[in-house]
Amino acid sequence: MADNVLWCHDLYRFYRSGDEETLALRGVSLSVARGEVVAVVGPSGSGKSTLLACLAGLDEPDGGAVTVAGDRVSHRPEAERARLRSRRLGVVLQSGNLITQLTVRANIQLVQAGAKASRPSPDELLEQVGLRNRASALPRELSGGELARAGLAVAVSNNPDVLLADEPTGELDGQTEQIVLDLIRMRARDGRGVLLVTHSPAVTAIADRVIALSDGRITA
Numbered sequence: 001m002a003d004n005v006l007w008c009h010d011l012y013r014f015y016r017s018g019d020e021e022t023l024a025l026r027g028v029s030l031s032v033a034r035g036e037v038v039a040v041v042g043p044s045g046s047g048k049s050t051l052l053a054c055l056a057g058l059d060e061p062d063g064g065a066v067t068v069a070g071d072r073v074s075h076r077p078e079a080e081r082a083r084l085r086s087r088r089l090g091v092v093l094q095s096g097n098l099i100t101q102l103t104v105r106a107n108i109q110l111v112q113a114g115a116k117a118s119r120p121s122p123d124e125l126l127e128q129v130g131l132r133n134r135a136s137a138l139p140r141e142l143s144g145g146e147l148a149r150a151g152l153a154v155a156v157s158n159n160p161d162v163l164l165a166d167e168p169t170g171e172l173d174g175q176t177e178q179i180v181l182d183l184i185r186m187r188a189r190d191g192r193g194v195l196l197v198t199h200s201p202a203v204t205a206i207a208d209r210v211i212a213l214s215d216g217r218i219t220a
């Protein structure tokens, strides 16, 4: 598709621990167009989290290239990758993406600091995910479902070109899952790209395209 906002070509990633070598990604190429939600599925150990980390510039691939909104993310110093991440990408990780010492509102303000264009206010964002009354809470004071929604609000607070999320609906109940899925679809409606790593049929159901990963390769 012509208007790709996320693109990777021939990604390779090796892990070495002691004598053991794992080839976690073996030549993965994919793209996400503006307005598109793509889900990546695959068995445990197939390379999904490794792929997401390389796309987010949190990890460096050993081969291949990643481009977001025309900017190369891979093979750059960490400080440059971090700058690109803050301008172009929203990332939701299973390990959480909130700074633990800051309130939910302060986490959003931190991401928005320095943004030139106008952004939705922290309270507006928290309203969208049903957390307006939890703005002053610290991450440790939130339930698992609240934490997941706060993480998503933080990830989209800078209106990124691409949203990347690892199991965005984790263990959420049906109603909370729907709030998260609606917000994700809204990103695509607004012309952004979304790539989700998931095991959940409810998540793949809202995707425009599903990519299957097996043993570090795209199989479907």
Ligand SMILES: Nc1ncnc2c1ncn2[C@@H]1O[C@H](COP(=O)(O)OP(=O)(O)OP(=O)(O)O)[C@@H](O)[C@H]1O
Pocket: 015, 016, 017, 022, 023, 024, 042, 043, 044, 045, 046, 047, 048, 049, 050, 051
């Ligand atoms: N830091 C690491 N050091 C060594 N091996 C690793 C490391 N991280 C991942 N691996 C290995 O790379 C392969 C891909 O792992 P990855 O976490 O990307 O899979 P996944 O599809 O996300 O799995 P899951 O669904 O269980 O989260 C696995 O064989 C894993 O054991």
